[in-house]
Amino acid sequence: MTIYFYGADEVPYGCFSNFSDHGFGLDGVWWPTSEHYFQAQKFKGTRHADLIRRARTPLRAAELGRDPSKPLRRDWERVKDGVMRRAVATKFRAHADVRDILLSTGEEEIVEDTTTDHYWGRGRTGNGKNMLGRILVSTRNQLRAELAEASDSDGRRPGRRSS
């Protein structure tokens, strides 16, 4: 059954939202949420990016990131999916509790249930690209591969008997 999420406070899947309260360190600094990281990358290396990083809430970070008076970095359209992948992967690597929730979703499709966002979510018609949901699914696969790799190399450690 498809898993829908949107509000960050919804249980159990609100933690899939970039607005969820799961910060992480990346590029040598602390990001209060993956939304802060994503929005700031639109203006990487500028004072506006730093303002976004220090925003009090993810909603404020998003508002600042969508300020039409601030020019986006020129390559934004080309790099934005990769930025989102990095933000999401780092968040789920940093927090075992939400990683377990993501891994518990089996092979289900995951969909950001928003009518207002046709790119990151399902959009008004339901036929949106759902890029955030797809990135969550690919992150789930990546985390599973990393866990399998780690348990393989545990098995190869000297002193451990294989059965």
Ligand SMILES: Nc1nc(O)c(N)c(N[C@@H]2O[C@H](COP(=O)(O)O)[C@@H](O)[C@H]2O)n1
């Ligand atoms: N909670 C929430 N409110 C909105 O109004 C939203 N559009 C979203 N979607 C998230 O917004 C981020 C993308 O922002 P841009 O439109 O590219 O500035 C991304 O985190 C979506 O998941 N969420």
